[in-house]
Amino acid sequence: MSDIIIIGGGAAGMYCGIMLGDKGHRVTLIEQNEKLGKKLFITGKGRCNFTNDCTRDVFFENVVTNPRFLYGSYPNCTPQDIIEQFESWGLKTKVERGQRAFPESDHAYDVIDVLKKQLKKNRVKVLLNTQVRDLVVEEGMIKGIVLEDATHTVMKADAVVMATGGMSYPSTGSRGWGHNILKKYGHTICECRPSLTGLNCSDQDLALMQGLSLKNVTLRIPRGKKTLYEGFGEMMFTHFGITGPLVLSASALTGKYYKDGPITGYIDLKPAVSEEKLDANLLKLFGENENKDIAHVIRSLYPSSMVQIILDRAGIAGNKKIHDVTKAERQAIIKETKAMEIHMTGVRGFPEAIITQGGVSVKEVTPSTMESRLIGGLYIIGELLDLDAMTGGFNLQIAWMTANTCAGAIW
Numbered sequence: 001m002s003d004i005i006i007i008g009g010g011a012a013g014m015y016c017g018i019m020l021g022d023k024g025h026r027v028t029l030i031e032q033n034e035k036l037g038k039k040l041f042i043t044g045k046g047r048c049n050f051t052n053d054c055t056r057d058v059f060f061e062n063v064v065t066n067p068r069f070l071y072g073s074y075p076n077c078t079p080q081d082i083i084e085q086f087e088s089w090g091l092k093t094k095v096e097r098g099q100r101a102f103p104e105s106d107h108a109y110d111v112i113d114v115l116k117k118q119l120k121k122n123r124v125k126v127l128l129n130t131q132v133r134d135l136v137v138e139e140g141m142i143k144g145i146v147l148e149d150a151t152h153t154v155m156k157a158d159a160v161v162m163a164t165g166g167m168s169y170p171s172t173g174s175r176g177w178g179h180n181i182l183k184k185y186g187h188t189i190c191e192c193r194p195s196l197t198g199l200n201c202s203d204q205d206l207a208l209m210q211g212l213s214l215k216n217v218t219l220r221i222p223r224g225k226k227t228l229y230e231g232f233g234e235m236m237f238t239h240f241g242i243t244g245p246l247v248l249s250a251s252a253l254t255g256k257y258y259k260d261g262p263i264t265g266y267i268d269l270k271p272a273v274s275e276e277k278l279d280a281n282l283l284k285l286f287g288e289n290e291n292k293d294i295a296h297v298i299r300s301l302y303p304s305s306m307v308q309i310i311l312d313r314a315g316i317a318g319n320k321k322i323h324d325v326t327k328a329e330r331q332a333i334i335k336e337t338k339a340m341e342i343h344m345t346g347v348r349g350f351p352e353a354i355i356t357q358g359g360v361s362v363k364e365v366t367p368s369t370m371e372s373r374l375i376g377g378l379y380i381i382g383e384l385l386d387l388d389a390m391t392g393g394f395n396l397q398i399a400w401m402t403a404n405t406c407a408g409a410i411w
């Protein structure tokens with residue numbers, strides 16, 4: 001049996017610790033925070049969407065970066081295996097809309113609780129408030145770690161697992177330490193950027209609709225002849241631009257393009273109504289209200305904070321009487337309704353991002369073991385790797401899968 005050190009007590013580190021402890025290894029899990037699972041605690045708005053009860057195809061459709069790297073991990077750790085595993089540990093679970101799996105209690109701390117119980121059961125030694133400073137590497141092999149304490153204590157190990165997370169929500173402890181240390185030892189770090197986050201927009205008028213949430217709309221983001229993103233659902237205007245489920249997904253697929261300049265997107269406020277039908281509706285509405293102000297009349301079609309924006313963009317004064325509205329002006333209203341143009345300038349920062357895109361290049365990690373190809377006995381798992389997925393429980397599924405593969409490979 002080996003002495004194994006795991007750095008990072010998040011989802012991946014804890015899961016890996018449980019699996020290695022179960023095999024009888026002497027495992028030490030080191031976490032710099034005062035408690036385990038600080039990020040897990042805030043996942044799924046405190047409810048922890050811990051996986052997605054989907055098919056293999058759907059899982060891989062939702063992995064944005066390097067899905068192929070996970071092909072080997074999948075069969076031994078499917079989403080269904082994860083649900084079964086947590087159930088066997090005593091967590092009651094439920095599956096909601098979009099196959100999202102949650103603890104039945106709706107409390108993320110119940111997920112953390114079962115993980116902590118299993119760590120204890122499998123005799124994993126947990127060191128809290130303990131920060132790792134460096135790795136000990138000799139002739140291309142891992143020998144241990146150095147602690148960030150007064151005497152720089154060295155702890156020897158036969159294998160070290162790095163599970164130090166990405167760079168998003170740095171307040172939870174994932175601040176990029178793992179990236180820096182692995183870079184120092186020769187690993188390539190693929191450019192890191194925030195993902196699953198809001199998008200900044202340069203359109204000043206969007207802020208006037210701050211707080212307005214739109215349901216059942218379409219957001220389309222073309223680039224040349226390609227469509228970078230098209231989705232239907234919910235979004236919201238904010239002081240910086242746009243956010244909400246549609247926008248988070250859009251950020252994952254457009255993030256890498258903003259360095260080339262702003263990107264234009266289009267919101268269809270009424271995707272279920274064709275332009276022709278909308279025109280017919282407007283004509284009918286206008287016919288019934290010929291002597292009224294247009295701002296008053298179209299209030300029945302749009303949220304109140306949007307009426308003035310639509311009219312301003314269409315170049316129509318709010319107090320214009322309906323009988324004076326021209327066909328071209330009606331067409332302009334239709335354009336604003338079916339393809340409201342927005343200009344996105346970039347993703348929000350790491351403090352607000354659910355996930356980090358980028359990380360340790362998977363080319364330098366063996367997919368069947370998670371072992372570094374550069375340093376023998378060093379394993380890299382979880383969000384620290386250049387892997388990321390859409391919302392829906394897929395990112396935690398990646399953390400469990402990579403942890404499971406790593407634990408399976410260490411003998």
Ligand SMILES: Cc1cc2nc3c(=O)[nH]c(=O)nc-3n(C[C@H](O)[C@H](O)[C@H](O)COP(=O)(O)OP(=O)(O)OC[C@H]3O[C@@H](n4cnc5c(N)ncnc54)[C@H](O)[C@@H]3O)c2cc1C
Pocket residue numbers: 007008009010011012013030031032033037038039040042043044045048049050051130131132133163164165166168169172173174175177178353354355381382383384392393394395396397399
């Ligand atoms: C607000 C929010 C909501 C989310 N909701 C969901 C969701 O519902 N479903 C989903 O699938 N995903 C969700 N995610 C993403 C998911 O939480 C992460 O992908 C996942 O937690 C990554 O796990 P990890 O173990 O790789 O890293 P982390 O959970 O970040 O753990 C890394 C740990 O390493 C520790 N560490 C770092 N450096 C050192 C050091 N030098 N010494 C000691 N310890 C160190 C850190 O303190 C930290 O505890 C969410 C993320 C956020 C921010």
